[in-house]
Amino acid sequence: MLNVNEFSSAKIQLFFQLTKLYLLFRIILHSSLFTLHFFPYLCTMKTAIIGGGAAGFFLAINLKERIPEMQVTIFERSRRVLAKVEISGGGRCNCTNSFAGVTNLKQVYPRGHRLMKRLMHEFDHRAAYEWFERHGVPLVTQDDECVFPFSQDSHTIINCFLREANRLGISVQREHRINSLDELADFDFVCVTTGGSPRREGLAWLEAVGHEIEQPCPSLFTFQINDEALHELMGTVAETATVQIPGTKFRASGPLLITHWGLSGPAILKLSSYAARHLAERNYQETVSVNWLSQNEEQVRAELTVFAREHEAKLVASLNPFGLSSRLWLYLVEKVGMGISRWAEILPTSGRGLNRLVNLLTNDTYIISGRGVNKDEFVTCGGVSLSSVYPSTLESRIYPQSQGTSSPRLFFAGEVLDIDGITGGFNFQAAWTTAYVVAKSIAAESLNVKQFSC
Numbered sequence: 232m233l234n235v236n237e238f239s240s241a242k243i244q245l246f247f248q249l250t251k252l253y254l255l256f257r258i259i260l261h262s263s264l265f266t267l268h269f270f271p272y273l274c275t276m277k278t279a280i281i282g283g284g285a286a287g288f289f290l291a292i293n294l295k296e297r298i299p300e301m302q303v304t305i306f307e308r309s310r311r312v313l314a315k316v317e318i319s320g321g322g323r324c325n326c327t328n329s330f331a332g333v334t335n336l337k338q339v340y341p342r343g344h345r346l347m348k349r350l351m352h353e354f355d356h357r358a359a360y361e362w363f364e365r366h367g368v369p370l371v372t373q374d375d376e377c378v379f380p381f382s383q384d385s386h387t388i389i390n391c392f393l394r395e396a397n398r399l400g401i402s403v404q405r406e407h408r409i410n411s412l413d414e415l416a417d418f419d420f421v422c423v424t425t426g427g428s429p430r431r432e433g434l435a436w437l438e439a440v441g442h443e444i445e446q447p448c449p450s451l452f453t454f455q456i457n458d459e460a461l462h463e464l465m466g467t468v469a470e471t472a473t474v475q476i477p478g479t480k481f482r483a484s485g486p487l488l489i490t491h492w493g494l495s496g497p498a499i500l501k502l503s504s505y506a507a508r509h510l511a512e513r514n515y516q517e518t519v520s521v522n523w524l525s526q527n528e529e530q531v532r533a534e535l536t537v538f539a540r541e542h543e544a545k546l547v548a549s550l551n552p553f554g555l556s557s558r559l560w561l562y563l564v565e566k567v568g569m570g571i572s573r574w575a576e577i578l579p580t581s582g583r584g585l586n587r588l589v590n591l592l593t594n595d596t597y598i599i600s601g602r603g604v605n606k607d608e609f610v611t612c613g614g615v616s617l618s619s620v621y622p623s624t625l626e627s628r629i630y631p632q633s634q635g636t637s638s639p640r641l642f643f644a645g646e647v648l649d650i651d652g653i654t655g656g657f658n659f660q661a662a663w664t665t666a667y668v669v670a671k672s673i674a675a676e677s678l679n680v681k682q683f684s685c
């Protein structure tokens with residue numbers, strides 16, 4: 232039998248034990264990680280991703296990897312997911328770039344470079360490279376700094392995404408178009424990864440709830456030029472050309488390809504990206520100036536003079552000092568009326584031809600009559616304005632507050648945002664970076680919400 236003193240000390244001890252247990256229980260219950268891992272049924276959260284493209288899948292996988300209990304559903308309007316990944320890079324998928332030689336992101340992201348600079352601290356090209364290799368997609372960097380799957384086949388990336396989505400239990404609803412955010416009222420988080428929309432109407436449902444839209448227009452296109460003599464040079468490449476739109480700051484350098492409809496190649500695609508909005512505003516009626524050598528007038532004049540002195544008796548058409556293709560050289564020489572001239576005739580002392588040839592080599596102008604029909608590398612300039620999202624999370628600043636509710640929370644990733652890059656893997660890098668940041672933001676938010684509500 233306990234005496235009175237022993238009985239009250241046992242009671243005190245029991246009280247302390249129970250208090251300790253209660254406090255431990257409260258700490259455990261309020262630990263969101265514990266709740267998430269051991270009581271997922273208490274507070275399962277749901278994320279809807281609108282668009283089963285590059286950004287949508289990358290976002291879904293990264294979110295599920297962080298929060299396995301999150302229910303993640305991708306809604307894709309068409310029967311095929313990842314359709315652009317499949318055709319990208321000529322079926323090889325140029326999935327990122329080494330960024331070697333990129334000194335300012337504005338060089339590669341004409342729209343969105345400031346935001347990309349900020350977000351790439353979270354997930355850059357090195358992180359993307361590492362991510363793909365860790366998920367079973369070995370990559371290779373080409374001499375031109377473009378990164379491709381080692382298999383040289385975009386299906387390696389598609390298979391990786393589908394396998395991971397399946398393994399992680401991500402639901403993929405094909406042929407399910409979302410027309411309004413109201414359809415997703417049951418979800419806690421909604422991510423818009425619907426890609427570029429070249430027509431503003433495609434973004435009307437986002438504009439209707441208050442988001443600002445930067446007028447969409449195409450980027451990365453070739454130039455249609457109605458010049459039959461030029462078309463005859465189809466397939467000719469000038470390796471180091473500079474193209475510019477006279478009277479503007481828009482200029483780009485790189486290989487220039489002559490096609491049966493006009494001008495193409497990296498230099499033109501880059502210029503079309505830099506000047507995308509300018510050209511759209513002019514309905515693709517503009518002048519383009521070609522510097523076939525990327526050298527200034529003085530350099531070209533000096534080289535021509537030296538060359539002419541050395542080869543006075545030879546025909547200008549038959550000898551070309553700059554390593555241009557002989558077809559292109561002949562075309563240029565004939566254009567300045569020197570098809571049958573000898574090099575001696577262009578010397579300054581003879582007063583003929585030098586200025587015309589220098590001018591043509593450094594400032595050969597053509598009238599652009601439209602956008603090329605080739606859609607090999609087509610992205611949208613414009614989209615959801617970056618002023619409508621918080622820069623560190625990519626969450627909408629507008630929705631759901633504009634509707635007077637508190638959920639679902641809305642995020643954006645990929646080309647639907649007003650971010651676009653030149654060719655070379657920069658557009659996919661933007662998709663990976665923005666999708667990663669959204670996945671991370673939602674994961675952090677979901678932990679906060681659970682801590683509050685569980």
Ligand SMILES: Cc1cc2nc3c(=O)[nH]c(=O)nc-3n(C[C@H](O)[C@H](O)[C@H](O)COP(=O)(O)OP(=O)(O)OC[C@H]3O[C@@H](n4cnc5c(N)ncnc54)[C@H](O)[C@@H]3O)c2cc1C
Pocket residue numbers: 281282283284285286287306307308309311312313314315316318319320321324325326327407408409410424425426427606607608609610644645646647655656657658659660662
């Ligand atoms: C021919 C071609 C080649 C390219 N090659 C390269 C390359 O090599 N390297 C590179 O970096 N970039 C390349 N790009 C650009 C790159 O493909 C895009 O920038 C990238 O796919 C954007 O990813 P995204 O997920 O934002 O959009 P998308 O990949 O376009 O995906 C958006 C998805 O959303 C779906 N969707 C749209 N609206 C709805 C809706 N309301 N409801 C449900 N689903 C919807 C669409 O059907 C689509 O599947 C290429 C583009 C083209 C056209």
